[in-house]
Amino acid sequence: MKIGIDNEWYDLTKWARYHPGGERILERFDGHNATEHFYSLHSKKAVEQLKRMRPVDAKESVPEESKIDQAFRELRQQLKRDGWWERQYFWEFSLIGAIFAMVIAGTMLSYTHPIVAILLLSVAMQQAGWLGHDFVHGRDVPLHTALTRVVTGWINGFHRSWWSEKHNTHHVLTNHAQHDPDIDMQPVLFLWAPIKAVDHHLRKYQHYYFPLLYCLIYVSWRWQSLLWSLNRRDWNTFLFSQLPGYVWLAMMPWYVSLGSVLFGGFLVALVVTLSHETEEIVTGRITSFAENQFVCTKNIECPDWITEYLFGGMQYQLEHHLFPTLPRYKYRLLVPIVKQWARNNGLEYKAAPLTDMLVEHYQFLKKNGQLAARKDKVDKYAFQP
Structure with missing residues (x-):
């Protein structure tokens, strides 16, 4: 089960059964770029866990994100810098x-x-x-x-x-x-x-x-x-x-x-x-x-x-x-x-x-x-x- 995040492939086959969001989501994104989908829902701890995983080598490159998602990432990052996630x-x-x-x-x-x-x-x-x-x-x-x-x-x-x-x-x-x-x-x-x-x-x-x-x-x-x-x-x-x-x-x-x-x-x-x-x-x-x-x-x-x-x-x-x-x-x-x-x-x-x-x-x-x-x-x- 190979999923693309941040232009890297990650093999999540063994992790799938422990995934809090269920295996079904991971199966659906097998072979796809799931960068924005991943960052939209996951906590800082989950992001850190992913970064500790070693990307896998693959002949094919990760599919490029759409221009819309690239622009959306910039918006999300700007909102984070502006403190929108701070709880009141x-x-x-x-x-x-x-x-x-x-x-x-x-x-x-x-x-x-x-x-x-x-x-x-x-x-x-x-x-x-x-x-x-x-x-x-x-x-x-x-x-x-x-x-x-x-x-x-x-x-x-x-x-x-x-x-x-x-x-x-x-x-x-x-x-x-x-x-x-x-x-x-x-x-x-x-x-x-x-x-x-x-x-x-x-x-x-x-x-x-x-x-x-x-x-x-x-x-x-x-x-x-x-x-x-x-x-x-x-x-x-x-x-x-x-x-x-x-x-x-x-x-x-x-x-x-x-x-x-x-x-x-x-x-x-x-x-x-x-x-x-x-x-x-x-x-x-x-x-x-x-x-x-x-x-x-x-x-x-x-x-x-x-x-x-x-x-x-x-x-x-x-x-x-x-x-x-x-x-x-x-x-x-x-x-x-x-x-x-x-x-x-x-x-x-x-x-x-x-x-x-x-x-x-x-x-x-x-x-x-x-x-x-x-x-x-x-x-x-x-x-x-």
């Missing part, structure tokens, strides 16, 4: 404080004011998801590892390693058919015309029932996280990170716990789906890292401070995909710089108001629900785990 712990602990305030209030009100409790706990779970997501990306901050256990483990039941592997694949192979698990939801939702083997008669109604499915996203992620722990016999994570959260949920009325998980998942699903699902699906090639993000990502313009807070910085999805390890509370300030860089390099910066994107998403699902099924025997678009 006042904001981080303020976000944590708000989450636990909602958790405590929602728990105390769960028996007397269940509707209020569900709303508070749903927003707390959603915000815990955004914050834990930020912490998993922020690998250079040791405190984040400990906080992830509490924020995403206790509150949402997520396994850090499961999330890291799934999410990193989405980041470096955004909207890549057969590789990005975030765009394939067949046979419950169809983002393209399916083959007959996976089609069903309810597809034509998917623009009506999709909100119900989005409520189940946290249920699905919790279940996958539990299976990850149990299948790998990771009892430490199960006992000390996941189990406490389920004990907490069991202490409240079942309808409050279930309602919180369902509505919290729905709030997250809105952001996750609107930013990518209606954009281009990439097939059969490794594209420029930066160009891939511009083609497959659209920002959500939130109309007020309430949605601005609820969307947790992830409405600036393009900035996040370009700089995933950057603190998310800095994305809003980065928008003018990215827009100017896009103009200078002939790239389209896509963004639309929340209401427009909701309408577009509804129409997109309706259109794909009415397409005729394909006769192919193998679905070239489907995710192959």
Whole structure:
């Protein structure tokens, strides 16, 4: 398994099984230049580990990076020199404080004011998801590892390693058919015309029932996280990170716990789906890292401070995909710089108001629900785990 980084080939065959992002990413980049993909996600420690490895000799040279990625590297290096990656712990602990305030209030009100409790706990779970997501990306901050256990483990039941592997694949192979698990939801939702083997008669109604499915996203992620722990016999994570959260949920009325998980998942699903699902699906090639993000990502313009807070910085999805390890509370300030860089390099910066994107998403699902099924025997678009 030979991957090109910084104009050198590295044989990562033996390392692949230990790769925190999973083997799948490395297999996909076998024989390709992955320089910008590598630096976008990896910590200083990972970069140092790579530099200690000895490059391998090969007859063929590493494929040259696109001009777009070369220009993007200059932008990223300039932002680093300007201190954009420096964390502001006042904001981080303020976000944590708000989450636990909602958790405590929602728990105390769960028996007397269940509707209020569900709303508070749903927003707390959603915000815990955004914050834990930020912490998993922020690998250079040791405190984040400990906080992830509490924020995403206790509150949402997520396994850090499961999330890291799934999410990193989405980041470096955004909207890549057969590789990005975030765009394939067949046979419950169809983002393209399916083959007959996976089609069903309810597809034509998917623009009506999709909100119900989005409520189940946290249920699905919790279940996958539990299976990850149990299948790998990771009892430490199960006992000390996941189990406490389920004990907490069991202490409240079942309808409050279930309602919180369902509505919290729905709030997250809105952001996750609107930013990518209606954009281009990439097939059969490794594209420029930066160009891939511009083609497959659209920002959500939130109309007020309430949605601005609820969307947790992830409405600036393009900035996040370009700089995933950057603190998310800095994305809003980065928008003018990215827009100017896009103009200078002939790239389209896509963004639309929340209401427009909701309408577009509804129409997109309706259109794909009415397409005729394909006769192919193998679905070239489907995710192959």
